[in-house]
Amino acid sequence: xxxxxxxxxxxxxxxxxxxxxxxxxxxxxxxxxVERFGRYTRTLNAGLNIVVPFIDSIRNRIDLxxxxxxxxxxxxxxxxxxxxxxxxxxxxxxxxARAATYEVASYIQAIEQLTVTTLRNIIGGMDLERTLTxxxxxxxxxxxxxxxxxxxxxxxxxxxxLKAIEPPTSIQDSMEKQMRADRDKRAAILTAEGTRQAAILTAEGxxxxxxxxxxxxAKAAAxxxxxxAQAIRTVFESIHAGDPDQKxxxxxxxQMLPKIAEGDANKLWIVPSEIGDAxxxxxxxxxxxxxxxxxxxxxxxxxxxxNNGSDRREKPSID
Numbered sequence: 001x002x003x004x005x006x007x008x009x010x011x012x013x014x015x016x017x018x019x020x021x022x023x024x025x026x027x028x029x030x031x032x033x034v035e036r037f038g039r040y041t042r043t044l045n046a047g048l049n050i051v052v053p054f055i056d057s058i059r060n061r062i063d064l065x066x067x068x069x070x071x072x073x074x075x076x077x078x079x080x081x082x083x084x085x086x087x088x089x090x091x092x093x094x095x096x097a098r099a100a101t102y103e104v105a106s107y108i109q110a111i112e113q114l115t116v117t118t119l120r121n122i123i124g125g126m127d128l129e130r131t132l133t134x135x136x137x138x139x140x141x142x143x144x145x146x147x148x149x150x151x152x153x154x155x156x157x158x159x160x161x162l163k164a165i166e167p168p169t170s171i172q173d174s175m176e177k178q179m180r181a182d183r184d185k186r187a188a189i190l191t192a193e194g195t196r197q198a199a200i201l202t203a204e205g206x207x208x209x210x211x212x213x214x215x216x217x218a219k220a221a222a223x224x225x226x227x228x229a230q231a232i233r234t235v236f237e238s239i240h241a242g243d244p245d246q247k248x249x250x251x252x253x254x255q256m257l258p259k260i261a262e263g264d265a266n267k268l269w270i271v272p273s274e275i276g277d278a279x280x281x282x283x284x285x286x287x288x289x290x291x292x293x294x295x296x297x298x299x300x301x302x303x304x305x306x307n308n309g310s311d312r313r314e315k316p317s318i319d
Contacts, residue, residue, distance in 0.1 A: 021053030026061075031097035033059040043097050060101050066093040066158060069108060073166070074116050076123040078131055082171060084123070087163035088115055090146070096154025104153045111150060115160075118145045128167060135162050 025048055026032050032044040036056050044051075044058075051058075069092070073085040090111055094100045104110050122141050123131055131138070139160050146157040167175070 018053040022050055024049040024051055024058065029064045030061060031064055031094075032061045033097060033101050035059045040098065040102065060097075062094055062097045062100060064094055064097070066091060069111070070163065071112050071115060073164070074119060076120050078123055078128050079125055080127045082128050083168060084128065084131065085164075085166045086119060086123070088119065088142075089161045089163050090115060090157060091159040091161075092150070092155050092157045094154060095156050099152065099154025107150070107153050107155055110153070111146065111155070111157075114146060114149055115142065118142050128171065132165055132167070135165075138162060 024032065024044060026044050026046045028046045030046060032049075034041045034044055034051060034056050035058075036052070040059075041056060069090045071088045071090065073087050075083050076086050077083055092111065094107075100107055119138075119142065122138055126134065139162060143157055143160040146160060150157055
């Protein structure tokens, strides 16, 4: 009985192993390569798959999702003979599991070496300044070469990114000094522009202030002149309406002469030519008043007293 039990146990184990070998579950976004006696048979897609146990074997399981692979810094010589270290990141995706398995031994290593050689060809035709400022151009050129070369491997390169471009330390110091000098220059230019603009605005403000002040003074002078003209016109109309005679005008003229001579600064003043006419008019007025005063005196007193008064007039002595 014991040998039969052992045989049955062995058969059960073999059946269990055969079932495990027969049923293959492939995860989503994955693929598996099936070989029969060492030869490619088919590709298993995601889901439940049945294979012939002990005849068919799974050669490789491949992830079909997009993969990200960073490559270590690679020294690259530019056109102006400067060595720069460039870090790259590759985004790729396997589109053909069979080609990725049989067309290249290790597609990761192949992509890395292809990236290094392509970078050296691209950067070798650029100087350092263009290399630092042409990342998009380098990415596009690198992606085009990689995508064309890896297509036969069943791999599609979606993106290529330059993570870092590091020039030599001496070049970095020179670049920092140049950038610092450029910043100082721009700061000096901006300061000078600000000072110039402030001076222009100040001059414009002073100009506008002087213009407004001159306009105000002109308007004030015009208003004063207009007021004086109105006052003169009013006085003239009043005098004309009163119809003054020559005697009154002469008397008013003589009254204004002391006011003309007032002030300590008036060392010299000129008598106008009209003073003679004024004096003639005034003397005429005094002459008319004289007979009136003499007539009243003759009536009140003797004529001899009047003659004596006239005889006593003496000429002023001149010292």
